[in-house]
Amino acid sequence: MEHFEPRNSTEEALYEYKAGLGTFTQKMPELARHYNAFTEECFKEGTLSKKDKQLIALGISLYSQDEYCIIYHVKGCLDEGASEEEILEAVGVTAAFGGGAAMSQAVTLVQEAMNDFNQLKQ
Numbered sequence: 387m388e389h390f391e392p393r394n395s396t397e398e399a400l401y402e403y404k405a406g407l408g409t410f411t412q413k414m415p416e417l418a419r420h421y422n423a424f425t426e427e428c429f430k431e432g433t434l435s436k437k438d439k440q441l442i443a444l445g446i447s448l449y450s451q452d453e454y455c456i457i458y459h460v461k462g463c464l465d466e467g468a469s470e471e472e473i474l475e476a477v478g479v480t481a482a483f484g485g486g487a488a489m490s491q492a493v494t495l496v497q498e499a500m501n502d503f504n505q506l507k508q
Contacts, residue, residue, distance in 0.1 A: 437466035460499040
């Protein structure tokens with residue numbers, strides 16, 4: 387794996403996730419291959435756009451309090467062209483179901499990740 391210096395905490399968390407996934411893939415290549423094929427199929431363009439699927443995944447990540455997935459799917463939303471308003475609306479729907487726990491992640495980690503990833507684009 388190439389050397390990489392993360393510039394912020396969300397980028398560092400994304401790097402940690404990808405490094406861990408790489409190690410897992412080395413140890414369990416068949417399982418990882420099947421999992422990756424499954425998730426690629428789930429997130430490909432279809433009746434729902436890739437952006438819509440990333441927004442759904444972000445909502446599920448928030449609801450389940452999975453910080454690595456929250457960061458990963460904030461980046462996915464941005465990469466697929468979601469605006470800050472679209473992301474925050476998805477967060478609002480999640481908070482309607484997940485209450486304060488989802489909202490606490492939204493007002494902290496989601497906003498931090500959006501800021502960090504948007505700064506990387508500049």
